Amino acid sequence: MTVQKRRTQDQRSAETRKLLLAATIQSLMEVGYANTSTAGIARRAGVSRGAQTHHYPGKMDLIVAATEEMFAIFSDGLEALAAELRAGRLDYDGFFEAVWDNVLKGDWFYSSLEIIVAARGDEELRRHLAPLILELHEKFEATWSRSFVATAPGLVSARVAMNLVMNVFRGMAVQAVLRRDERYFREMLQALKTVIAVHVRPVEPGK
Amino acid sequence: MTVQKRRTQDQRSAETRKLLLAATIQSLMEVGYANTSTAGIARRAGVSRGAQTHHYPGKMDLIVAATEEMFAIFSDGLEALAAELRAGRLDYDGFFEAVWDNVLKGDWFYSSLEIIVAARGDEELRRHLAPLILELHEKFEATWSRSFVATAPGLVSARVAMNLVMNVFRGMAVQAVLRRDERYFREMLQALKTVIAVHVRPVEPGK
DNA sequence: TGTTAAAAACCGACCGAACTGTTTGTTAAT
DNA sequence: ATTAACAAACAGTTCGGTCGGTTTTTAACA
Numbered sequence: 224m225t226v227q228k229r230r231t232q233d234q235r236s237a238e239t240r241k242l243l244l245a246a247t248i249q250s251l252m253e254v255g256y257a258n259t260s261t262a263g264i265a266r267r268a269g270v271s272r273g274a275q276t277h278h279y280p281g282k283m284d285l286i287v288a289a290t291e292e293m294f295a296i297f298s299d300g301l302e303a304l305a306a307e308l309r310a311g312r313l314d315y316d317g318f319f320e321a322v323w324d325n326v327l328k329g330d331w332f333y334s335s336l337e338i339i340v341a342a343r344g345d346e347e348l349r350r351h352l353a354p355l356i357l358e359l360h361e362k363f364e365a366t367w368s369r370s371f372v373a374t375a376p377g378l379v380s381a382r383v384a385m386n387l388v389m390n391v392f393r394g395m396a397v398q399a400v401l402r403r404d405e406r407y408f409r410e411m412l413q414a415l416k417t418v419i420a421v422h423v424r425p426v427e428p429g430k
Numbered sequence: 431m432t433v434q435k436r437r438t439q440d441q442r443s444a445e446t447r448k449l450l451l452a453a454t455i456q457s458l459m460e461v462g463y464a465n466t467s468t469a470g471i472a473r474r475a476g477v478s479r480g481a482q483t484h485h486y487p488g489k490m491d492l493i494v495a496a497t498e499e500m501f502a503i504f505s506d507g508l509e510a511l512a513a514e515l516r517a518g519r520l521d522y523d524g525f526f527e528a529v530w531d532n533v534l535k536g537d538w539f540y541s542s543l544e545i546i547v548a549a550r551g552d553e554e555l556r557r558h559l560a561p562l563i564l565e566l567h568e569k570f571e572a573t574w575s576r577s578f579v580a581t582a583p584g585l586v587s588a589r590v591a592m593n594l595v596m597n598v599f600r601g602m603a604v605q606a607v608l609r610r611d612e613r614y615f616r617e618m619l620q621a622l623k624t625v626i627a628v629h630v631r632p633v634e635p636g637k
Numbered sequence: 638t639g640t641t642a643a644a645a646a647c648c649g650a651c652c653g654a655a656c657t658g659t660t661t662g663t664t665a666a667t
Numbered sequence: 668a669t670t671a672a673c674a675a676a677c678a679g680t681t682c683g684g685t686c687g688g689t690t691t692t693t694a695a696c697a
Contacts, residue, residue, distance in 0.1 A: 340607070
């Protein structure tokens with residue numbers, strides 16, 4: 224006989240939603256969008272299907288809410304690393320290594336890739352996600368421009384350099400799906416750092 | 431009353447298969463993997479479902495065969511552009527523009543992205559695709575190393591530079607799904623050319 | 638060369654499984 | 668008592684795979 228804790232309605236809602244969103248992200252990460260079903264999410268979350276439909280009536284609601292959560296995790300994570308860099312507790316190389324590690328090892332990147340790709344074939348999903356992506360990019364750029372300065376802004380601005388880096392990471396992660404080769408990725412990462420270092424450097428710590 | 435052309439069995443097979451593979455690629459491009467069904471493919475191809483199952487019994491057979499076709503189109507296209515570059519009929523800038531144009535405008539890139547992402551959640555599909563990807567990469571590297579030389583091979587080799595470029599393109603294409611901004615992409619492309627030009631240059635035409 | 642049996646290509650109906658959304662009923666909180 | 672949270676069964680659809688039957692081509696043979 225388990226003891227029933229008394230929880231407020233808000234607590235019950237919040238906990239159930241949290242479970243559902245975490246299960247959604249996990250499902251996208253593990254089995255991909257094509258194999259992610261609302262029933263499967265409810266099962267993973269340990270929540271009845273009725274509870275799931277109550278909080279998120281349609282599959283789209285679940286996906287969009289999970290995406291918001293992922294993007295928040297992502298931008299918070301990047302900002303935390305950038306703060307370490309600005310504080311001088313992480314150097315240029317270490318920062319890149321840490322970001323890449325976050326991309327490849329964290330749940331959120333591949334989950335968001337699944338969703339973005341799915342959105343390509345789903346007009347409604349795309350409409351919901353587009354503003355979220357724009358907001359995410361703005362946060363990225365804000366974080367990045369607080370942390371790096373361009374050596375020759377007229378040629379390659381800090382903002383553009385950042386987008387190059389993020390795009391390389393995106394591309395590498397896609398490639399990693401079918402080509403899991405640690406040595407190759409270390410080589411790529413090293414080259415990326417070299418190539419970007421020409422155009423951008425961290426702000427002076429403490430400045 | 432249409433006149434029935436007499437065709438050999440080989441011709442009939444080849445034509446039907448061609449229609450089915452083209453329809454598969456088109457379907458992946460237009461509606462994505464999640465919304466691509468075997469019945470839909472047969473409909474697009476103007477082929478009965480029976481004929482489809484005869485030539486490609488399972489969905490996987492269809493997908494794998496279509497992937498082989500796409501990869502062939504892709505590597506042939508890149509080699510053709512590189513040949514133009516080597517012949518001096520295309521300069522460094524023009525080559526990059528043309529490759530990017532191929533990526534964004536052609537059917538094959540997003541189709542292959544759909545398949546790669548789907549493969550992440552499907553062990554069997556991944557097993558079938560992995561060797562195809564390796565073969566494709568080898569062709570890329572062969573084409574590229576015939577066409578470019580590194581300025582400082584010890585620092586960033588021609589091979590690694592190419593992979594950086596391809597990864598940036600991959601990343602940009604993914605980004606383009608939710609952020610269709612022509613100006614932004616031109617800016618990125620310009621920066622990419624600038625950044626890579628430091629480490630790599632085309633072989634001398636005619637050499 | 639004309640005939641015909643075998644093989645290949647093609648057709649479309651059918652089946653079970655899985656999924657999303659809906660609905661009706663129950664329990665817990667206010 | 669009223670409302671929100673939770674539970675579970677149900678309905679309609681779609682999908683991938685299977686299968687018996689038909690048409691076209693091939694090839695053996697008289």
